[in-house]
Amino acid sequence: MVDSGRAPRRGRPPVSDEQRGRQRLDISRHAVRLFAEQGVAATSGEQIARAAGVSERTLWRCFPTKESCVEPLLTKMLDAFRTVLHAWPPGVGLIEHLRTAYQPVLDSSSGEDVEAVLAVVRMTHDEPALRAAYLVLRERAEETFTEVLAERMGMPPATFEVRVQAATMNAVLKVAADEFARETVGRGITPEVLKDHREQLAHALGLVTRRLSGTDVG
Amino acid sequence: MVDSGRAPRRGRPPVSDEQRGRQRLDISRHAVRLFAEQGVAATSGEQIARAAGVSERTLWRCFPTKESCVEPLLTKMLDAFRTVLHAWPPGVGLIEHLRTAYQPVLDSSSGEDVEAVLAVVRMTHDEPALRAAYLVLRERAEETFTEVLAERMGMPPATFEVRVQAATMNAVLKVAADEFARETVGRGITPEVLKDHREQLAHALGLVTRRLSGTDVG
DNA sequence: ACTTTAATGACAGTTACTGCCAACAAACTG
DNA sequence: CAGTTTGTTGGCAGTAACTGTCATTAAAGT
Numbered sequence: 001m002v003d004s005g006r007a008p009r010r011g012r013p014p015v016s017d018e019q020r021g022r023q024r025l026d027i028s029r030h031a032v033r034l035f036a037e038q039g040v041a042a043t044s045g046e047q048i049a050r051a052a053g054v055s056e057r058t059l060w061r062c063f064p065t066k067e068s069c070v071e072p073l074l075t076k077m078l079d080a081f082r083t084v085l086h087a088w089p090p091g092v093g094l095i096e097h098l099r100t101a102y103q104p105v106l107d108s109s110s111g112e113d114v115e116a117v118l119a120v121v122r123m124t125h126d127e128p129a130l131r132a133a134y135l136v137l138r139e140r141a142e143e144t145f146t147e148v149l150a151e152r153m154g155m156p157p158a159t160f161e162v163r164v165q166a167a168t169m170n171a172v173l174k175v176a177a178d179e180f181a182r183e184t185v186g187r188g189i190t191p192e193v194l195k196d197h198r199e200q201l202a203h204a205l206g207l208v209t210r211r212l213s214g215t216d217v218g
Numbered sequence: 219m220v221d222s223g224r225a226p227r228r229g230r231p232p233v234s235d236e237q238r239g240r241q242r243l244d245i246s247r248h249a250v251r252l253f254a255e256q257g258v259a260a261t262s263g264e265q266i267a268r269a270a271g272v273s274e275r276t277l278w279r280c281f282p283t284k285e286s287c288v289e290p291l292l293t294k295m296l297d298a299f300r301t302v303l304h305a306w307p308p309g310v311g312l313i314e315h316l317r318t319a320y321q322p323v324l325d326s327s328s329g330e331d332v333e334a335v336l337a338v339v340r341m342t343h344d345e346p347a348l349r350a351a352y353l354v355l356r357e358r359a360e361e362t363f364t365e366v367l368a369e370r371m372g373m374p375p376a377t378f379e380v381r382v383q384a385a386t387m388n389a390v391l392k393v394a395a396d397e398f399a400r401e402t403v404g405r406g407i408t409p410e411v412l413k414d415h416r417e418q419l420a421h422a423l424g425l426v427t428r429r430l431s432g433t434d435v436g
Numbered sequence: 437a438c439t440t441t442a443a444t445g446a447c448a449g450t451t452a453c454t455g456c457c458a459a460c461a462a463a464c465t466g
Numbered sequence: 467c468a469g470t471t472t473g474t475t476g477g478c479a480g481t482a483a484c485t486g487t488c489a490t491t492a493a494a495g496t
Contacts, residue, residue: 131357135354229441
């Protein structure tokens with residue numbers, strides 16, 4: 001309907017979304033490293049910008065607050081779950097699907113990023129500003145859950161029941177992620193704790209989701 | 219064990235917690251009013267302090283950020299639920315208890331405060347900083363739920379299952395509060411929407427809490 | 437009155453961010 | 467190639483949210 005692309009495009013084209021994403025992710029990694037090394041409060045925006053090799057001005061153009069610099073990395077982690085959720089085949093229960101398909105570390109990315117993410121999750125318990133950013137982030141991810149669940153339950157996404165299920169799922173994920181971060185603190189990420197994590201998540205979701213088993217949902 | 223009160227107390231005594239609370243609540247009311255009138259970004263700390271009749275310095279001593287000024291008011295709302303939860307008698311299911319005992323507006327406080335709280339909840343959808351403060355606040359309230367549920371389920375509060383149930387309950391409460399704020403936007407708080415809210419909350423909690431019915435819990 | 441302890445207010449200082457504009461980069465046009 | 471157009475970046479000044487410090491005042495006891 002709109003005549004998109006019809007205008008013969010003059011001047012420099014805007015950078016692609018992927019490139020933007022890469023830049024943000026790059027900054028995010030440096031920021032998280034600095035946060036972990038010296039604490040959030042002791043890390044200045046100027047420092048982050050220098051480490052990432054950009055000017056402070058562009059840093060603030062990419063992120064509204066310095067705490068939000070953790071977003072791209074954390075989003076990668078949440079994406080692991082989102083992917084699995086999207087791949088949830090009809091007819092099979094959510095819990096059993098998770099048990100077979102959810103491998104949080106492998107899908108998400110390189111091991112270093114995973115460690116960094118876990119470090120952030122641990123930091124959120126002591127740094128209030130970071131906790132706030134973390135919670136906002138998780139809530140944004142809830143939207144995705146809402147969409148998937150809405151389709152699953154055959155209701156519009158804005159439905160109260162759908163939102164309740166999505167919020168519930170999100171809450172369970174948060175506690176499970178927290179527990180996972182706690183248990184991997186000393187040792188690295190062994191296949192054991194990974195399995196425990198998946199099992200714990202599946203178990204917990206089984207506790208609170210009645211209507212999402214395979215038999216209930218058309 | 220400690221020789222508390224043994225030292226014959228010299229000098230001016232520190233102000234009581236109630237008085238502190240009153241001061242914070244007073245500031246909170248002014249802050250919320252200003253936020254609602256002109257938006258969060260357009261309201262400065264100096265303005266809040268002037269409206270509340272204190273110096274800016276003491277404002278920052280009471281609240282770490284200007285968004286956190288909404289805390290005392292919002293906490294009052296959450297307290298309404300906490301009270302009901304604490305009054306939850308053994309042997310009776312949580313849902314039926316809520317259906318009979320939960321009257322969010324009446325317990326909490328004066329009608330003006332309730333309207334202010336709802337205004338804040340609505341504002342959180344457009345003001346990111348406010349949303350962050352709101353989410354942090356709600357998560358702090360989760361601790362209380364954890365304690366009550368832990369006692370109920372006969373487990374230590376740090377247990378994974380207890381935390382899952384508490385987080386779930388918290389998530390449901392959030393969605394319900396959100397819906398309540400949305401439905402009361404034009405009209406005031408009629409007994410009708412109030413009843414709908416209670417019913418909706420009870421229904422939603424029934425959906426996601428299996429183990430908290432009267433028969434399941436000893 | 438004098439001491440002691442706690443709260444407040446005033447003021448300077450830091451820093452997270454914002455607006456603004458000049459400089460530069462990447463496309464197309466002649 | 468220069469010239470134009472459009473988008474991105476960087477520098478610099480400014481604002482406002484806080485923080486540290488200290489003098490002043492308030493509320494108690496002796």
